[in-house]
């Protein structure tokens with residue numbers, strides 16, 4: 001019996017050559033009265049990239065966390081490389097070569113990128129101190145995997161708190177990769193990445209596959225799944241319902257297995273309406289990295305913000321909302337000059353903002369689903385009394401229109417799956433009946449069915465006269481929903497696409513900066 | 517795979533205790549019953565009706581002051597009010613001077629004491645929100661300033677004493693055999709419940725404590741809320757001061773000092789998280805009663821002030837360690 005070189009800590013028998021990388025059988029997981037998993041099954045072959053799909057709240061993250069030792073299963077058995085295991089802690093799973101990308105990220109925002117990636121595993125000097133030079137160099141090398149797609153500001157010494165959501169996802173990815181695992185689980189690792197970053201990420205995963213690494217890939221973007229994965233397991237309501245070879249199936253069949261039929265609306269066709277006076281006009285606004293942005297959005301219009309990630313789209317939305325106030329230029333609302341110095345000013349004027357960073361910007365941790373839903377309405381309607389009475393059914397109605405899955409409104413927000421939390425934060429703002437809706441990557445983590453519902457709702461709002469500004473890290477979403485797209489580069493608008501130029505070709509060309 | 521006995525964070529020994537602590541209110545109620553039984557064993561008559569009312573009166577003084585501490589801690593941002601003890605002394609001395617033994621001046625005394633301490637509390641709040649001093653530093657500094665100020669202005673011997681009606685309110689039965697202060701405490705319990713569960717301010721306190729960034733992004737005035745809770749904490753300490761002088765008859769400059777640490781312990785026993793955002797006042801009430809019982813049992817054992825301090829400090833650390841276990845890895 002020899003210890004494998006990868007896991008010096010635990011003397012264990014050499015992996016049985018025949019067993020699959022992961023074999024999870026009949027996994028049951030209950031949280032109190034809630035049954036998250038009824039019959040979770042997953043078999044992942046060695047050196048395979050295996051998709052794990054299903055609607056929000058079907059149990060993907062729960063199953064992942066059981067495999068990675070974060071949760072203990074209520075019942076069921078788990079075999080890793082043919083050996084039955086029972087991990088009590090994530091450390092034990094790590095020692096067995098398993099690493100999990102946490103959907104809600106496992107980063108500590110006030111710490112640096114390097115400290116986060118190597119937390120608890122820092123390279124040491126001979127004297128036993130943290131070897132800062134090596135720590136920085138190794139982090140540097142990891143960041144270099146993403147090359148120039150990592151975007152500005154992603155350095156070993158940068159604080160995680162200062163990074164964009166996409167960059168934070170990259171850091172979480174690097175943290176996983178730095179453990180050199182033989183089995184990786186990527187739980188919605190691409191949710192905030194743009195097309196270029198996704199391409200690099202896939203190349204990394206494919207290279208690891210060639211080296212024998214097995215990957216579980218969770219995503220709500222089916223194009224990605226079909227581009228990358230070898231097999232797919234589909235879950236529904238806590239049960240595994242199918243295990244298929246990607247080559248033998250197609251997107252429609254997989255969607256049907258996941259959620260039944262989805263009425264996915266096609267490209268938005270702009271109803272010919274008399275040009276309305278703009279609701280919001282920004283005249284050469286700037287601040288932070290934003291430079292000289294001029295735009296106007298009219299009631300009933302959906303204005304898209306395009307370009308590579310982190311080029312100022314989110315900064316503009318935050319600026320318009322007063323979250324990070326604009327320092328230069330002028331804003332007009334209904335033609336009247338306004339100053340928006342804080343979110344409270346924006347809310348009072350009927351502006352709503354769905355942040356792209358739900359953990360930092362939206363979750364009222366430890367509070368109920370009701371409170372999380374009601375937060376914006378209470379402020380907007382200047383209520384001084386909080387009675388669940390009429391408010392609860394109203395909010396439940398909005399949440400239901402996005403098919404939010406929860407047990408009771410009084411349950412803690414943390415009991416919801418990632419996608420269902422995101423729906424709560426969108427519903428929070430829809431309930432205020434806004435005139436201007438600022439959406440920063442709003443579909444991050446929500447499933448296909450809910451996405452279709454959300455955009456149907458957003459188009460409805462637009463038709464009823466709401467103005468909408470939308471940023472999405474997913475190009476197809478932006479093209480399908482927008483009437484016009486402003487393409488950002490380096491904090492400025494470089495091109496406006498509309499009508500015949502509103503397509504993937506022009507968008508990509510403009511985003512990379514070689515627009516005519 | 518049967519259910520592993522280890523909890524996800526691998527704290528097998530802590531997990532059972534943590535489950536028990538999962539309901540701090542239940543734990544505090546249990547402590548109350550155990551302490552009552554223990555007291556009765558050590559000194560028969562401990563749990564007699566009039567004794568219990570006397571204990572509850574002391575608990576009310578602590579509980580009213582702890583209400584302010586509770587609000588400050590709930591609003592998060594490492595919020596804590598270390599100046600509560602000094603503010604109680606401040607309120608007691610103001611009240612003593614204004615009343616000076618006259619029943620007619622009780623209302624004025626309450627207004628003056630609460631008004632002054634409310635303003636002092638607001639200064640605490642502004643120091644924390646505008647000057648961005650850590651709450652620990654700001655309120656500790658304020659404690660020193662008040663204590664120093666009281667010594668300087670009263671030359672160490674404060675004048676003034678309580679009005680007879682106020683002393684009666686605290687020490688004599690008023691209704692159903694209960695003294696007025698217990699009725700006042702009952703009213704405060706109801707008001708705190710309404711404030712925290714039914715008003716926008718209560719909602720805002722929780723939201724600000726749970727995630728200040730998110731609270732700001734829905735348009736809540738984070739700084740105003742945080743400033744206000746320090747003001748309310750001051751006013752409640754001032755009110756406690758008025759009752760304290762009614763309880764003792766006259767005041768001395770350190771009369772409130774002994775309340776500072778117990779207000780924090782009562783809040784923590786009651787299950788309010790020191791990180792803010794979760795908890796409530798009912799737990800704190802149970803915590804205050806349990807603490808006063810503990811103090812009383814220790815006195816029966818002839819432990820002096822410092823011996824009791826030792827036990828209190830130990831209790832606080834033990835509880836924090838216990839409750840801390842509940843919040844495992846956040847994933």
Ligand SMILES: Nc1ncnc2c1ncn2[C@@H]1O[C@H](COP(=O)(O)OP(=O)(O)OP(=O)(O)O)[C@@H](O)[C@H]1O
Nearest residue numbers: 031036056057058059060061062415416417418419
């Ligand atoms: N700590 C918890 N307490 C109670 N219920 C929970 C807890 N964690 C998850 N659940 C429930 O378990 C179910 C599965 O959740 P899970 O997070 O695994 O879903 P998911 O498939 O990852 O969804 P998503 O696509 O939204 O990320 C959900 O119904 C959720 O509400």
Ligand SMILES: [Mg+2]
Nearest residue numbers: 061103417418
């Ligand atoms: Mg999930």
